Amino acid sequence: MGRAGKIARRSFLIGSAALVGGVAFGWYQYRKELPNPLQGQGLGALTPYVLIDASGVTVIAPRAEMGQGTHTTLAALVAEELDLDWSAVRVLHGPPAQAYYNGSLLREGVPFAPLDQGWLAETARDAMDVPARFLGLQVTGGSTSIPDGFEKMRLAGAVARLALIRAAARRSGLVEADLRTEGGRVLLPDGASLSYAELAVEAAAVELPDPPELRPSNAWKLLGKSLPRTDMAAKSDGSARYACDVRLPGMVFATVRRNPAPGAALLRFDAKEALAFPGGRDVLPLENGFAAVAESSWAAMQALDLVQVEWAAPDVAVDEALIAADLRAALDGAPEATAREQGEISAPEFEAEYSVPHQAHATMEPMGAAAWLQDGRLQLWAGTQFPTMALAEAAKAAGVAPDAVEFHTEFMGGGFGRRAEMDFIRQAASLAKALSPVPVLLSWSREEDMAQDMYRPAAMARVRASVADGAVSQFHLATAAGSIIESLAGRFGFPALGPDSSILQGAGEQPYDFPNYLVTGHRAETRVPLGFWRSVGNSQNAFFHDCALDELAHLAGVDPLLFRMRQMTHLPSIQVLEAAAEISNWGATAPGRAKGVGFCYSFGVPVAEVVEVEDTPQGIRLTGAWIAADPGIALDPSIIEAQLSGGMVFGLSAAMQGAITFAQGRVEQSNFWDYEPMRMRQCPPITVKILQSGGEIRGIGEPGTPPAAPALANAIFALTGKRIRHLPLNREVRFA
Amino acid sequence: MITLAVNGQTLSTELPPETPLLWVLRDGLGLTGTKYGCGVAACGACTVLVEGEAVRSCQLPVGEVNGAVTTIEGLAGAEGLHPLQKAWVAEQVAQCGYCQSGQIMQAAGLLMANPQPSDAEILEAMDGNLCRCGAYPRILAAIKAASAAMAG
Ligand code: FES
Numbered sequence: 001m002g003r004a005g006k007i008a009r010r011s012f013l014i015g016s017a018a019l020v021g022g023v024a025f026g027w028y029q030y031r032k033e034l035p036n037p038l039q040g041q042g043l044g045a046l047t048p049y050v051l052i053d054a055s056g057v058t059v060i061a062p063r064a065e066m067g068q069g070t071h072t073t074l075a076a077l078v079a080e081e082l083d084l085d086w087s088a089v090r091v092l093h094g095p096p097a098q099a100y101y102n103g104s105l106l107r108e109g110v111p112f113a114p115l116d117q118g119w120l121a122e123t124a125r126d127a128m129d130v131p132a133r134f135l136g137l138q139v140t141g142g143s144t145s146i147p148d149g150f151e152k153m154r155l156a157g158a159v160a161r162l163a164l165i166r167a168a169a170r171r172s173g174l175v176e177a178d179l180r181t182e183g184g185r186v187l188l189p190d191g192a193s194l195s196y197a198e199l200a201v202e203a204a205a206v207e208l209p210d211p212p213e214l215r216p217s218n219a220w221k222l223l224g225k226s227l228p229r230t231d232m233a234a235k236s237d238g239s240a241r242y243a244c245d246v247r248l249p250g251m252v253f254a255t256v257r258r259n260p261a262p263g264a265a266l267l268r269f270d271a272k273e274a275l276a277f278p279g280g281r282d283v284l285p286l287e288n289g290f291a292a293v294a295e296s297s298w299a300a301m302q303a304l305d306l307v308q309v310e311w312a313a314p315d316v317a318v319d320e321a322l323i324a325a326d327l328r329a330a331l332d333g334a335p336e337a338t339a340r341e342q343g344e345i346s347a348p349e350f351e352a353e354y355s356v357p358h359q360a361h362a363t364m365e366p367m368g369a370a371a372w373l374q375d376g377r378l379q380l381w382a383g384t385q386f387p388t389m390a391l392a393e394a395a396k397a398a399g400v401a402p403d404a405v406e407f408h409t410e411f412m413g414g415g416f417g418r419r420a421e422m423d424f425i426r427q428a429a430s431l432a433k434a435l436s437p438v439p440v441l442l443s444w445s446r447e448e449d450m451a452q453d454m455y456r457p458a459a460m461a462r463v464r465a466s467v468a469d470g471a472v473s474q475f476h477l478a479t480a481a482g483s484i485i486e487s488l489a490g491r492f493g494f495p496a497l498g499p500d501s502s503i504l505q506g507a508g509e510q511p512y513d514f515p516n517y518l519v520t521g522h523r524a525e526t527r528v529p530l531g532f533w534r535s536v537g538n539s540q541n542a543f544f545h546d547c548a549l550d551e552l553a554h555l556a557g558v559d560p561l562l563f564r565m566r567q568m569t570h571l572p573s574i575q576v577l578e579a580a581a582e583i584s585n586w587g588a589t590a591p592g593r594a595k596g597v598g599f600c601y602s603f604g605v606p607v608a609e610v611v612e613v614e615d616t617p618q619g620i621r622l623t624g625a626w627i628a629a630d631p632g633i634a635l636d637p638s639i640i641e642a643q644l645s646g647g648m649v650f651g652l653s654a655a656m657q658g659a660i661t662f663a664q665g666r667v668e669q670s671n672f673w674d675y676e677p678m679r680m681r682q683c684p685p686i687t688v689k690i691l692q693s694g695g696e697i698r699g700i701g702e703p704g705t706p707p708a709a710p711a712l713a714n715a716i717f718a719l720t721g722k723r724i725r726h727l728p729l730n731r732e733v734r735f736a
Numbered sequence: 737m738i739t740l741a742v743n744g745q746t747l748s749t750e751l752p753p754e755t756p757l758l759w760v761l762r763d764g765l766g767l768t769g770t771k772y773g774c775g776v777a778a779c780g781a782c783t784v785l786v787e788g789e790a791v792r793s794c795q796l797p798v799g800e801v802n803g804a805v806t807t808i809e810g811l812a813g814a815e816g817l818h819p820l821q822k823a824w825v826a827e828q829v830a831q832c833g834y835c836q837s838g839q840i841m842q843a844a845g846l847l848m849a850n851p852q853p854s855d856a857e858i859l860e861a862m863d864g865n866l867c868r869c870g871a872y873p874r875i876l877a878a879i880k881a882a883s884a885a886m887a888g
Pocket residue numbers: 771772773774775776777778779780781782783792793794795
C-alpha cells in the first residue's frame with residue numbers, strides 16, 4: 001500500500017456542507033482543531049474544494065497561480081471526477097487557511113532524498129505530515145502543489161458527484177445506477193437532465209459514504225491531456241489582475257527605499273524637497289528605510305529620489321572577496337552534514353574547484369501590494385506563495401487582530417520563491433495603517449527589487465575523484481554555501497535547528513552508485529539575505545556534480561552521456577538520458593557545432609537536458625535545446641512542457657550572464673541592463689519529451705532548472721575545449 | 737489638463753505633462769493592462785502603440801504624445817480578439833502573464849509594419865521584450881501563427 005492509501009484511510013473524512021443557496025464539498029481534517037477557512041458560512045470543519053451554487057460550479061484552488069499553471073491542473077483534477085464541461089469551469093484562489101496546509105512540502109524537507117523510498121524515509125515523511133498540519137503551512141513552492149492535490153482534489157470531485165447523483169435519484173425516484181453525469185448535469189434515462197446547480201441544495205442533505213473509488217487513469221477524459229489554461233484568455237487581453245493592478249477609490253501610490261546595505265538601519269532623512277515635488281503627499285519612515293506617497297507611482301518614485309538620507313554603515317562591508325573567503329573557509333573546515341558516504345577516498349587523480357555567484361529572482365512584476373485599513377479592518381491584496389503567514393504578518397504590521405484581516409491572493413507576475421517572503425506585505429500593511437482610511441498601492445521600483453532580494457546563495461565546491469576502467473572509481477564532492485534556513489529563520493522569527501538540507505540539495509541524491517562516494521555539505525558564514533530560488537540548492541549542486549562527471553567522462557575517454565547512464569542505478573533516470581539522446585540526435589552534430597548534456601534528479605523528477613552550441617563571429621550561439629523528464633504521471637503535457645522549458649531558460653539565463661555581486665555591503669546590480677535574463681534572440685528552439693514511469697506523481701515547476709547550467713558548460717567544452725568551472729560563463733566566453 | 741486619444745476614446749488627465757504615459761494609463765486612467773517592469777526601456781512590459789508604432793510608454797512623457805494610443809485593452813476590434821490574441825490563446829503562451837501585454841503590443845506593431853516577417857525579423861523586433869518565465873518559443877510560434885492567419 002502506497003503512502004496515498006495510508007493518508008486516505010487516516011484523514012479523509014469526506015463531507016459536504018450547506019451554505020447560502022448552495023453546497024461545498026471537500027474533506028474533514030484529521031482532528032478538527034484547525035480553524036475553518038470559510039467561517040460564518042456554515043461549513044463546520046470542512047475544507048472545501050468545490051462550491052456549487054445557483055451560478056454553477058467553482059473550484060477552490062488552495063495554491064497560488066504564479067505562472068506554473070497550477071490552477072488549471074488543480075481544477076482538472078476536480079472536473080475529471082465531477083464530469084464538468086471544461087469551458088464552464090471557474091477557479092478561485094482559496095482564502096488563507098491552515099486547512100489548506102501543504103503536507104508534501106514539509107515531507108520533502110526531511111533529510112531523506114525523495115529517491116529513498118525505504119522504510120525509514122517513509123516513516124519520517126509520514127511523521128512530518130501531522131506537524132505540517134498544525135503549523136498550518138499553506139505554501140506554494142517546492143514543486144509540491146500537484147503531489148499534494150492529486151488525491152484531495154479528485155476526492156472532492158468524486159464525492160460531490162456522488163451526492164448530486166443521490167439527490168437526483170431521490171428527486172426523480174430512479175435508482176442511482178440508472179443515472180449518469182456529463183457536462184455538469186445528471187442525465188436521466190429518458191433523456192431529461194438536471195443541472196448540478198439545481199440539485200445543489202438537496203445534495204447538501206445527502207448522507208455520504210466513505211471515500212468513493214477514484215477513476216482509474218485509463219478512464220480519464222481530461223487528465224493526461226493538454227487543456228486550455230483557465231487563466232489564458234485574461235492573460236492575453238490585459239484583464240488578468242495582479243496586485244499592482246488593484247485600484248480603489250481615493251487610492252494613493254507609494255514606493256519604498258531601504259538601506260541599500262541589507263539589514264543596516266536608517267539614521268535620518270529630510271523630506272522637504274520630496275514633499276515639494278508636484279503630486280508628492282507624504283514621506284513615511286519604515287523599517288530600515290522610508291516610503292514616498294504621491295498621486296501616482298511615478299511621482300512617488302521621483303519624490304523618493306529627492307529625499308536627503310543618511311544610512312547607517314553595515315556591520316560588515318560584504319564584498320566578493322569576503323564571500324569567496326567565507327566559502328573557502330567552509331570547505332577547509334569540517335562538514336556540517338554528510339549526504340553520501342560509501343567506501344573511502346584516497347589519492348584522487350582529479351581535483352577541481354567550482355563556484356557560482358548569488359542570483360536574484362527578478363520576477364517580472366516587482367514586489368508590491370495594495371492595502372486598506374478602515375474601521376479597524378485591514379484588506380490586503382497581494383501575490384504571495386505563503387498566504388497564511390502573510391495574513392498574520394499583515395495583521396501584526398497594521399496592529400489589528402488576524403480575524404480583522406481580509407486577504408486577497410492575486411495572480412503573481414512571477415514567484416520563483418521571492419513571493420514566499422514577507423517584507424513587502426509588512427510594508428504595505430504599515431503604510432495602510434499610517435494612511436488609514438486612505439487605501440494605498442505599494443509598488444517597488446525595479447532598482448529596489450534588485451537591491452532588496454533574498455538571493456540564491458553564492459556557492460563553491462571541490463571535487464576529488466578518479467576513474468578506472470571507463471567508470472568513476474572514487475568521487476568526493478564537498479559543497480559549501482551560506483544557509484537559507486538560517487537567513488529565513490532570522491526574518492521569520494523561528495529557530496533554525498540542525499543542518500540546512502538546502503546546502504546539500506541535489507548533491508547527495510543523484511542516482512549513481514560509485515564504489516567510493518562521499519558528499520559533504522559545508523555551511524559558510526551567512527552575511528546577506530538568502531532565500532529560496534527556483535530549484536534551491538539543486539541549482540548550484542547540479543552544476544558542481546554534473547560538470548565534474550563530464551570532466552571525468554573525458555578523462556576516462558567515454559562518451560559523456562553513456563558514461564552517466566552506465567553508472568546509474570535508477571531506471572527512470574537512465575530512461576530520460578536515453579530519451580534525451582534520441583530526441584537530440586546525440587551522436588550526430590553538424591560541423592562547427594557541439595552538444596553537451598546535463599542531468600539532475602530533483603524533487604523526485606529525473607531530468608536530462610542537451611544543449612547545442614555554435615561558434616559564430618558574434619560569439620557562441622545556442623542553436624538547440626532538448627529536455628527529457630519523468631514526473632511519474634503527466635497530468636497536463638502542455639503545462640509540463642512550458643514549465644520545463646521555462647525552467648531551463650531560467651537556468652540558462654543564470655549560467656550565461658546572471659550574477660549578483662556585492663561591494664561595500666551593497667548589491668552592485670540595479671536593473672535589467674546589468675542583471676539581464678536571456679532575451680528572445682538568445683533562446684534556442686526547445687524540444688521536450690515527457691516520460692511517465694508511473695511512479696509517484698511529482699511537480700514540475702523547478703526540475704527543469706538544475707541541468708541547464710551543466711548542459712551549457714559541457715557543450716561549451718565540447719565546442720571549444722575550454723572547461724569553465726565558475727559561473728557566469730560570460731566572464732570567460734562571449735555569447736552572440 | 738491633458739487630453740489623449742486612447743483606444744478610440746478621448747480621455748483626460750490631471751497628472752503633470754512630464755508624467756510618463758505608462759503611469760498616466762495605469763494610475764490616472766485605470767488602464768492597468770500595460771505593465772511596469774523596469775522604467776528604463778530595458779524590458780518592454782510597458783509597450784503600447786502610438787499611431788500604430790510600438791513604443792515604450794515608460795519613456796514617453798504624456799505631454800509629448802502625438803497621436804492615437806492603443807493599449808492591450810483596445811487591441812481587440814469589433815470582430816473580437818485580435819489575431820495575435822487568438823494565437824496567444826491557441827498556443828497557450830502565457831505563464832505568469834505579466835510580460836504578455838507588452839509582448840503582444842510589440843508584435844502588433846511589428847505585424848502592422850511588416851505583415852509577413854521572417855523568423856530573424858521577429859527575433860530582432862522582439863528582442864527588447866523580456867520574459868522572465870521563458871515563454872519565448874511559444875511567443876515566436878504565436879506571432880508566426882497570427883501572421884499566417886492575417887494573410888488568410
Ligand atoms: S517598463 Fe518600460 S521598458 Fe521596462
